[in-house]
Amino acid sequence: MKTRPTTRERLVPHTIDGKTRMVPDTETIEIPLPPRDWDQIGINTVTGIVALALLGCMGFSTASIGDLLSRVTPEPAAYGAAALFDLAWIGCSIIEWLARFTPDRAAKARAGGYIALAVAMGAVAAHGWIAGGIATGLVGAAASGLAKGLWAIVLDYQAAPLSRRDSAYFEQELSEAAVELARIPVRRRVNRARALVEGERRALEADSGSADPDPSGQSEDSTDPNVHAINPGAVTTKEAVRIAWDSGVRDDEAAAKYVAKVTGKAPSPDTVARYMRLLRTNLAG
Incomplete structure (x- = not known):
């Protein structure tokens, strides 16, 4: 040993x-020393081979498709677009690996990957056919197919087989975690909305409790014995706005006209608007 x-x-x-x-x-x-794990050594070797194959395949495909597209577009744009052909199916393969515990979700990524691969292989074959003939196009397209096939085999070997019950269990676990995660922005938006409503309510209460610029809005039950109402039977601006509101008036301008008609004088537009906001807030609350 x-x-x-x-x-x-x-x-x-x-x-x-x-x-x-x-x-x-x-x-x-x-x-x-523990004995060598030849299985792990083998899978690490194959993973390295797959990584090299992907790099080589992507370089070849980008060069081929970029040369094809550069015939009608500037080279920087042509080669930038050419890189997307392989990046599309490589990205789908990565998502397929991440979704290996939920086979239903992995199936969509797998299908998208094969569709993107077929498009990339078709573009490489078209370039090879134009540049050197059908044989050149087929051989060039086979490079992407081999890289994708090797990667698919490695992913299938690495993914643990799951029964239908196991998959359903993990789906429910992920669903509960997603709900908990979704609660964070929803709770944040709800709290923000409630804070805005509370701030508006406090502002209106403070505004209505401050000194009223319109003397007609003062209460007749003043606690100061030295203050006497000039016309105790007259309707105040606040009362007139309330009557207009109860009659179905919701427009500030229409309410101001009604107050002027009832009280016999033009009220302050800001005072009428403030009373209307307070009534709307009370109705919403």
Whole structure:
């Protein structure tokens, strides 16, 4: 059995003049090595091969499709668009791997990947046919097919097989997690809306409780005995606005006209608008 030396530190008793203390000490021990995991070595090797194949395939496809498109568009735009052909099916393959625990969702990514691969292979074959003939086009298109096929085999080998019940269980787990995640922005929006409503309500209450610029809006039950109403039987602006509101008037201008008609004088538009806002807030609450 193969071993490897390793050094570790431990506390050991050490006595001087009859007084013992625990002091650090080092020792070297031999630890047995586990046997090589040839399966993991093999899958790592294949993964490296797939990565190289994807890079080579993408470079070849981009060059081929870019040369084809550069005949009708500027080269930077042509080669930028050419890179999308392989990036599309590579992205779908990555999503397929991420969704391996939910087969229904992985199936959509798998189908999209094969569609994007077919488009990319068709574009490479068209360029090869124009540049060198049918054989050149078919061989060039086969490069993308081989890279995609190798990757699909590796992904299928790496993905753990799941029963239908297992898949349904994981779907429910992901659904619950998604609901919890979705609650965060929804709760934030609800709290923001409630804060705006509360701020508007407090502002209106503070506004209505401040000194009224219109003397006709003051209450007849004033606590100051030295203050006497000039015309106790007259309708105040606030009362007139309330009557107009109860009659179905919702427009500030129409309410102001009604107040002027009832009280016999033109009210302040800002005062009428404030009373109308307060009534709307009370109705909404």
